[in-house]
Amino acid sequence: MRDAFIGILTELAPQHPEILFLSGDLGFGVLNEYIAKFPRQFLNVGVAEQNMSGLAAGLAMEGHTVFTYSIGNFPTLRCLEQIRNDICYHDANVKIVCVGGGMSYGAVGFSHHATEDLAILRSLPGMLVLSPCDLWEAAEASRYLISHRGPAYLRLDKSTAPVTVRQDEIFRPGSIRTVREGSDVTLAATGGILGEALLAADSLAEQGIHCRVLSVHTIKPLDTDTLAAAASETGGIISIEEHAVDGGLGGAIAESLMEAGIFPGFFVRMGLRNTFSSVIGSQKYLRKVYSLDAASITRTVTTKLGVVAEALS
Amino acid sequence: MNAYTIKDCRALAKRIRIHALRMTSTGGGSHIGAIFSCADILAVLYGGILNVDPAAPDNLGRDRFVLSKGHAGGGLYAALAENGFFPIEKLLTHYQDGSDLSGHVSHKLPGVDISTGALGHGLSISAGMAYAGKLKEAEHRVFCLLSDGECDEGSTWEAVLFAAHHGLSNLVAIVDYNQIQGIARTSEVIDLEPFADKWTAFGWAVKEVDGHDHEALRGALAAVPFVAGKPSCLIARTTKGNGVSFMENTVLWHYRIPRGAEFDAALAELEGQS
Numbered sequence: 001m002r003d004a005f006i007g008i009l010t011e012l013a014p015q016h017p018e019i020l021f022l023s024g025d026l027g028f029g030v031l032n033e034y035i036a037k038f039p040r041q042f043l044n045v046g047v048a049e050q051n052m053s054g055l056a057a058g059l060a061m062e063g064h065t066v067f068t069y070s071i072g073n074f075p076t077l078r079c080l081e082q083i084r085n086d087i088c089y090h091d092a093n094v095k096i097v098c099v100g101g102g103m104s105y106g107a108v109g110f111s112h113h114a115t116e117d118l119a120i121l122r123s124l125p126g127m128l129v130l131s132p133c134d135l136w137e138a139a140e141a142s143r144y145l146i147s148h149r150g151p152a153y154l155r156l157d158k159s160t161a162p163v164t165v166r167q168d169e170i171f172r173p174g175s176i177r178t179v180r181e182g183s184d185v186t187l188a189a190t191g192g193i194l195g196e197a198l199l200a201a202d203s204l205a206e207q208g209i210h211c212r213v214l215s216v217h218t219i220k221p222l223d224t225d226t227l228a229a230a231a232s233e234t235g236g237i238i239s240i241e242e243h244a245v246d247g248g249l250g251g252a253i254a255e256s257l258m259e260a261g262i263f264p265g266f267f268v269r270m271g272l273r274n275t276f277s278s279v280i281g282s283q284k285y286l287r288k289v290y291s292l293d294a295a296s297i298t299r300t301v302t303t304k305l306g307v308v309a310e311a312l313s
Numbered sequence: 314m315n316a317y318t319i320k321d322c323r324a325l326a327k328r329i330r331i332h333a334l335r336m337t338s339t340g341g342g343s344h345i346g347a348i349f350s351c352a353d354i355l356a357v358l359y360g361g362i363l364n365v366d367p368a369a370p371d372n373l374g375r376d377r378f379v380l381s382k383g384h385a386g387g388g389l390y391a392a393l394a395e396n397g398f399f400p401i402e403k404l405l406t407h408y409q410d411g412s413d414l415s416g417h418v419s420h421k422l423p424g425v426d427i428s429t430g431a432l433g434h435g436l437s438i439s440a441g442m443a444y445a446g447k448l449k450e451a452e453h454r455v456f457c458l459l460s461d462g463e464c465d466e467g468s469t470w471e472a473v474l475f476a477a478h479h480g481l482s483n484l485v486a487i488v489d490y491n492q493i494q495g496i497a498r499t500s501e502v503i504d505l506e507p508f509a510d511k512w513t514a515f516g517w518a519v520k521e522v523d524g525h526d527h528e529a530l531r532g533a534l535a536a537v538p539f540v541a542g543k544p545s546c547l548i549a550r551t552t553k554g555n556g557v558s559f560m561e562n563t564v565l566w567h568y569r570i571p572r573g574a575e576f577d578a579a580l581a582e583l584e585g586q587s
């Protein structure tokens with residue numbers, strides 16, 4: 001996803017001289033082509049994320065489209081007040097890019113895992129929050145951000161779901177993509193973990209259970225209509241995110257549906273529950289440990305459907 | 314740009330103090346000591362240093378001014394109103410329900426580029442503006458007024474490093490060095506000394522002046538950059554609460570609201586000044 005993002009930036013930078021890419025001293029090797037081609041549109045600000053975010057606001061106020069770029073929580077939580085006061089309050093045209101959403105950085109450790117970012121960033125007024133699931137969404141989200149005005153957050157996962165784009169499909173920020181149709185249960189995922197949802201849907205299909213799989217690439221604003229349809233047309237909704245269940249995708253879905261007076265047959269939030277991702281291991285391993293892999297999703301679906309079937313009988 | 318004489322500038326500073334006294338007393342919110350501390354700096358800036366135009370407050374060629382010590386917003390509001398950016402009558406709505414004049418400075422007013430209030434933000438934003446100006450090879454300068462207390466913030470020093478590394482000679486940091494912060498003296502909390510040496514060591518061109526001496530302030534600020542290719546830091550040695558004897562150099566008047574007899578005494582003392 002990172003390469004898809006940088007690829008789009010490299011493609012469009014010549015047409016958009018207002019783009020200025022700020023890195024918090026990260027991107028070794030992967031930014032070489034961009035830096036070589038557009039030295040005036042790149043700035044390594046050093047390991048100083050608070051300054052990076054304040055600079056970004058000042059640069060945006062002078063007409064630049066600014067990208068701030070770093071790993072995990074560094075471009076967000078470390079400098080949250082600068083994002084709130086300097087960027088959002090001034091409606092500054094700054095795009096905050098997190099490389100390594102969720103537990104992407106695996107064995108590097110919890111410090112590099114962004115597992116509260118969605119909840120925190122989406123609470124900021126005016127912030128667009130994008131969390132693509134695959135390389136197509138990552139590229140299209142990046143492309144969209146170049147023309148979008150105002151604050152935005154782009155969460156890039158290291159893992160990617162298989163590309164499911166249909167011919168002539170257009171990326172619509174603010175809309176949920178229905179990646180697979182089904183009526184028994186809805187699996188609503190954000191980020192690369194959508195790949196686990198698709199694997200679970202495959203294995204459930206073999207059991208005659210048909211999942212609707214939704215890619216919620218935009219956490220804010222949230223597409224309540226598609227969720228409302230899923231609530232009424234399928235047996236229940238399971239949200240899946242490599243993030244705390246508090247306030248992230250699951251929280252956002254619950255808020256929007258409840259406020260709309262819509263109640264799915266059942267609702268489960270799959271994510272980290274009041275815990276840090278402190279176990280050591282790869283992203284794939286950690287998904288298993290924290291019950292977020294395809295097998296866990298499959299189990300959750302069969303358990304919930306069994307419970308619902310039992311209640312109805 | 315207003316070409317004030319030094320005498321006019323002193324008169325402007327006096328009016329800023331009197332406005333601020335009324336605003337904080339009426340509004341019930343106060344950083345009166347911090348406003349009085351930088352009233353002369355603001356008067357000198359708006360009395361001829363800053364190239365700004367109330368008829369075109371967003372003019373791209375204007376000098377940018379960032380009040381990083383946003384708690385002195387009342388002083389900036391007064392300076393702007395006195396320069397015609399908005400009606401003077403508006404000043405007394407400061408801190409009032411429904412007002413545009415928040416306690417800490419707000420960019421929703423004409424002439425204010427940046428809202429501040431959380432300390433340690435202004436210099437980074439200013440550096441961003443200055444960097445953008447350099448890219449455009451623009452003529453305008455960026456002035457940022459900091460408190461000494463916010464030099465406790467690591468983010469301030471991140472910006473200091475950045476500005477020097479990039480040779481932002483169009484950036485001027487003015488530190489209102491009254492040596493009293495929120496609840497105690499800087500020497501007791503986190504000693505900043507040797508303060509000028511720190512800025513110099515970080516790669517800035519530094520001057521120190523008496524921050525209430527209009528001639529010295531104007532002389533220094535009219536001569537930026539102090540050194541070609543470097544950002545400039547003006548350490549303005551000031552007295553917190555300057556202008557009202559019983560407010561001067563006391564921690565108490567960082568937060569205290571001037572009311573009743575104290576208000577009357579302060580007003581009388583300010584009005585009696587030439």
